[in-house]
Amino acid sequence: MAVLTITKDNFQKEVLESAQPVLLDFWASWCGPCKMFSPIVDEFAEEREGEVKVGKVNIDEEPELANQFGIMSIPTALVFKNGQAVESAVGVQPKERLWDMTK
Template sequence: MGAVKEVTDASFEAEVLKSDKPVLVDFWAEWCGPCRQIAPILEEIAAEQADKLKVVKLNTDQNPNTTRDAGVLKIPTLNVYKNGEVVKQIIGAKPKAQLLRELEGII
């Protein structure tokens, strides 16, 4: 996978909620075309912003508890967590430039 790490229901709290830097969580599924479409963009952002932002993926089909707790109803949903709280939610596939604009002020 590269710069984007996979998280699960079991690792979500430690990897995301207790992270010392902002975390962008990509809620996705194998069957989701737009999810696959933004995956390379998220890899680029993860590599370029590694010092300021952690990027992780959570498979919604395999991790229903975290998906439910996060209130995710559509995928792809990108939640940005800071100090354990959601500070930004982006729903749907977006171009890289738009994603970076959405992240301004957070990273």
Template sequence: MSIINTTDATFDQDVLQSDKPVLVDFWAAWCGPCRAIAPILDELDTEYADKFQIVKVNVDDNPQTSARFGIRSIPTLFVFKNGEKVETVVGGRPKSEFVELLNKHL
């Protein structure tokens, strides 16, 4: 698998109907911390390809989804399992914390 850039139109299909856990990254191109964690998410996508789906939502391009989930600051990351939001992380984190987060929800 590879990282999916989802939209307001495809979010439910890409995230809520996924058959595996999903890490959703709400981000924007102008956000420094968002750009800082992007390479970490790329690594995690490779390492967890068969266990987790990583999905990115550009908040500038997809205001409906951002509003629906009450995104106030970015990066905000959610873990979804079986269509339910089970965890929230706000702000940049080191890779080790993301590894812990993913392992917790496998």
């Protein structure tokens, strides 16, 4: 499963109603560290295929979602379990940390 693009329109279905844990990467095109984080998130998505759903939220296109979760720094990784945001990490994270967050 490829990394999903999450928007306010599919957020309910793909994230809140997801049976699997979901990891979201909040990013923007002008953010250097986001570029560094993106391939790590992609690799993580590949490794956890079928176990963890991974999505990216472009905060310029989805300001409502960024606002709703109080994102004030990017990249931010946010983990959802059973429709609840349970853990977040600000800044570029090593892949191992993403594993820990979704255990």
